[in-house]
Amino acid sequence: MSREVCSKCTRPPCVCFCDLIPSVKMTPSFQIHCIQHPNEAKRKALSSVPLLNHSLNNFTLEITKETMLPSVDTECHQVLLFPGPNAVDLQDLKCIQKLKVVVVDGTWKEAKKLVQENSVLQALPRVIITCNNSSLYGTLRREPKSGCVSTLEAVAQAITVLDGNDTIQQTLLGMFEKIVARQNEYVQAGKETNLAYYNGVAKPEQERNKVEAIVPEENDNTVQEYILYSVETQLNGKVQWIQHQDAFISTYSQAMRRCVEANVNRKRGERFGVVLKATFLKKSSQL
Numbered sequence: 001m002s003r004e005v006c007s008k009c010t011r012p013p014c015v016c017f018c019d020l021i022p023s024v025k026m027t028p029s030f031q032i033h034c035i036q037h038p039n040e041a042k043r044k045a046l047s048s049v050p051l052l053n054h055s056l057n058n059f060t061l062e063i064t065k066e067t068m069l070p071s072v073d074t075e076c077h078q079v080l081l082f083p084g085p086n087a088v089d090l091q092d093l094k095c096i097q098k099l100k101v102v103v104v105d106g107t108w109k110e111a112k113k114l115v116q117e118n119s120v121l122q123a124l125p126r127v128i129i130t131c132n133n134s135s136l137y138g139t140l141r142r143e144p145k146s147g148c149v150s151t152l153e154a155v156a157q158a159i160t161v162l163d164g165n166d167t168i169q170q171t172l173l174g175m176f177e178k179i180v181a182r183q184n185e186y187v188q189a190g191k192e193t194n195l196a197y198y199n200g201v202a203k204p205e206q207e208r209n210k211v212e213a214i215v216p217e218e219n220d221n222t223v224q225e226y227i228l229y230s231v232e233t234q235l236n237g238k239v240q241w242i243q244h245q246d247a248f249i250s251t252y253s254q255a256m257r258r259c260v261e262a263n264v265n266r267k268r269g270e271r272f273g274v275v276l277k278a279t280f281l282k283k284s285s286q287l
């Protein structure tokens with residue numbers, strides 16, 4: 001049986017956001033083209049892009065892994081809003097007439113893949129926005145890096161930078177905040193149901209405790225030095241490896257178990273990985 005959904009935003013009635021969408025679309029002074037990874041299109045609940053699509057003129061959406069974007073657009077100057085070594089500040093493009101800002105939407109990994117696997121995107125000049133707002137998503141969907149914002153927030157900020165006023169940004173953020181709050185309420189209600197159902201132990205936690213090491217313990221006698229770590233990518237594209245707790249000497253299985261234990265109460269995007277100390281040192285010195 002299919003769930004009842006709103007015909008406009010295609011979301012369940014309890015989290016429909018149509019009442020928040022402005023009756024007249026807002027018009028930024030430049031084109032925005034969003035390439036959304038097909039996986040992201042399936043994650044309707046947390047995607048900020050439908051809201052942009054319903055609220056903005058000059059906004060086009062392409063859901064694909066292979067963009068149809070022309071490599072050269074004779075009508076306008078195309079740039080890609082994505083970090084890279086040669087990325088310039090969007091601020092510097094303020095005086096360019098007929099600009100098209102291309103954005104990619106998905107998890108950080110999916111967005112990176114979209115850029116890597118589309119030669120058209122690879123060839124576009126890159127721009128970044130320097131901002132220090134942290135994401136409104138909060139714990140609902142932890143962004144993979146500090147200083148990294150949702151597509152909606154990035155687009156909203158780009159409009160402020162290029163249009164020279166923040167009217168559209170404020171409206172978009174106001175709507176987004178309400179949607180996130182609504183979604184949070186919905187998730188919280190779901191969590192409580194889940195807790196009640198599993199006698200006070202939420203199912204994901206139970207499953208995570210059962211994760212077993214990949215290497216059979218009887219074949220795993222080598223002890224080496226391991227480190228629990230996380231990785232952060234900054235808006236300028238720089239990757240930082242961060243060590244958590246002291247390095248420890250153990251077998252591979254023990255290291256895996258320690259990592260699983262350390263992640264028990266951590267949300268996706270906040271979890272640690274485990275790696276040989278030698279690898280960690282190599283990785284963190286390369287940067």
Ligand SMILES: [Zn+2]
Binds near residue numbers: 006008018
């Ligand atoms: Zn709706």
